[in-house]
Amino acid sequence: MTAMPLVLMYHSVDKYDDDPFQITVSPGRFAQQLRWLAERGLTGVSMRELLRAQAEGGTRGLVGLTFDDGYDDFITEVVPALLRHRFTATVFVVSELLGEHNVWDADAPRKPLMDADGLRWAAEQGMEIGSHSAGHRSLVELSEAELWHEAATSKATLENVLGEQVSGFCYPYGHAAAREVAAVRRAGYSYACAIWKSEHSGTHALPRTYVGDRDGPLRLRAKWTRHRVRWAR
Template identity: 75%
Template sequence: MYHSVEKCDNDPFQITVSPDRFDRQLRWLARCGLTGVSMRELLRAHAEGNARRLVGLTFDDGYADFLGEVVPALLERGFTATVFVVSDLIGEHNAWDAAGPRKRLMDADGVRRAARQGMEVGSHSARHRSLTGLSEADLWHEVTAGKAVLENLLGEPVTGYCYPYGHAGAREVDAVRRAGYGYGCAIWKSELSGRYALPRTYVGERDGALRLRVKRVRHQVRWCW
């Protein structure tokens, strides 16, 4: 689970990885014989029994640096990834992080370019609001509006959803399923873990080879659902 990849001196929420560290993390994956893929590819391979050497790479929020820093580094190694986009804020900035630095989000052309270069585009809600505190009507809007906007933008089905802040209870997971998504990404393992609440492992600036090895083992335990 990544967010942003760029040079950054002010990162209070620890969502930014420097390009140099990101490059070293990708090289570590390659040395381990692993290939980074989108969640769509990972789940397809998992269903076919061919996912052993694959690792799903996800990027929450749809920052503009996904195109400038992430995609070139992935393509250089033959990797892909999933980027989860906040549909109502395309082309704007991370307004939900009021206390943090402003980060630009991909515009509509950028989202299309990412898809054309083989990246999966998923929905990260309409406004990046925590779903668990919303009314039924607002919950349904946050889950369905992003799918509709992105499908109209891309001209193809959007099958992945990512819960803002990782907040997902039984009601939210059911809404994502009913909305027609093929899977949902959470963060933590829970009693809801499964195709619509997939646990992920946070990767940050401090994660070198040793920490990544530990996180890989820990995630393999969490992945069993």
């Protein structure tokens, strides 16, 4: 595939005491990370905007911002911080768990998820809503029928909630092989996000760079440099 701009992968932005899976970034650190981007003339955008710009040949200065799982702190912490910089982002939500909790993380603190009203509000602020499947299950472990449900039903559910097309998908846990990529494409998504660069990388398995609470300016710079070197090969 052609070189991709940097795409950052977040999950939750909130105050925390316990974070065993390192998915939470504190609000202060998140604000610092956004400032780091802005001070370098970079603009955080949704995947929808990033891919549109790429198709038009103009991604210079753009960084994709994505948020997996659809935590409610996307409403309370993320969107206000993004709007202060005139940034946008894509949030990938689990369609059958709207308004509930992260039940897939059995050993992690409970985190509330966005509800339907929250999704609509975020979309009104210019954020993109994508699917993170119906139930946050590893797709590679599912039958054909289960896989289709996770991909296609989640798309239909979210489109019904939002009243607009849902174009993006994100693989739970980043698990995606040829079968899963083909199913997501067949379900009608125009793109999908994975995590790692692999033999399946392409428009329906876009690699991203993880960002956590430990990522201050020096670590962000290192990740930016690593991304540029990786795609220069």
